[in-house]
Amino acid sequence: AQSVAQPEDQVNVAEGNPLTVKCTYSVSGNPYLFWYVQYPNRGLQFLLKYITGDNLVKGSYGFEAEFNKSQTSFHLKKPSALVSDSALYFCAVRVNQGGKLIFGQGTELSVKP
Amino acid sequence: DAMVIQNPRYQVTQFGKPVTLSCSQTLNHNVMYWYQQKSSQAPKLLFHYYDKDFNNEADTPDNFQSRRPNTSFCFLDIRSPGLGDAAMYLCATSRARNNQPQHFGDGTRLSIL
Structure with missing residues (x-):
């Protein structure tokens, strides 16, 4: 079965520090991978x-x-986080057949000044 | 700017009273999607149109229906809303190729009284 996992519900980073939001996937076939912010x-x-x-x-x-x-x-990475980057981030994968997007569960990014 | 527009942004309806949410796009994309999103969870695909071809997800309740009268417009009809249908409803569009991202509207937040 196709799936996407975002192992961290929340990531906390200080402004100016690098950030990483993790995503792993499991699909058959070639994956088309996307990141969205909300x-x-x-x-x-x-x-x-x-x-x-x-x-x-x-x-x-x-x-x-x-x-x-x-x-x-x-x-997902960014060398220097901004407070305005605080949001909900979704990783998604689209497989060859059908084109349906499969989303991870989302990671809440919080960047503190 | 080309975009995906959802109206209204906030909709309140009564338990059991039919409601229609609308989506329009100026991107001229072939595919239009309707998602349901509850409290910071991943969006859940309800159905999508590939041109005029309607594709329903297996677990979408019968209560939810959709119409796409032309390329630009798509409607979500909820025939008899229950309290569990309170959510954010997101419309998205994409070109009919798997490597293209989906473009989302800002959603309609539906409340059920």
Whole structure:
């Protein structure tokens, strides 16, 4: 069965420090991987995606993610966190058939000044 | 700006009284999705349209139906809302290819009295 796991419900980071939000996946076939961010009472905003090619993907707002096929991971990173990065982050995978997005359970990121 | 627009942002209805939520898009995307999201959980796909082709998720209650009269508009109808249907309802669109991200509206928060 296809699945996505975000092992941390919450990540706390001090402003200016690097941040990592973890994601692992289990799919058959080639995965298309996505990160979304959700601010309170808003929809999900697309941050970045991995389809093929370079394992390090750069996205919006200074975020990047590293695809690791052997570890089946797609961790979201940012070198220097901002208070405004505080939000709910979702990792998602889309497989070859059907195109349905499978979401992780979400990670609440809190960046303190 | 091209976008996905959901109206209204907040909807209050009475237990058992039918309600319709609307979504429009200016992206000219083939695919439109409806998700239900409860209290910071991952969005749960209810159904989607690939052009005019309707695809229902197996666990979507019969109470939920959808209409897509044209490319730009899609409606979610809840025939007899129960207290458990109180949630955020998110509309999303995408091009009909697996490597394309979904674009989300800001949602309609539905409350049931």
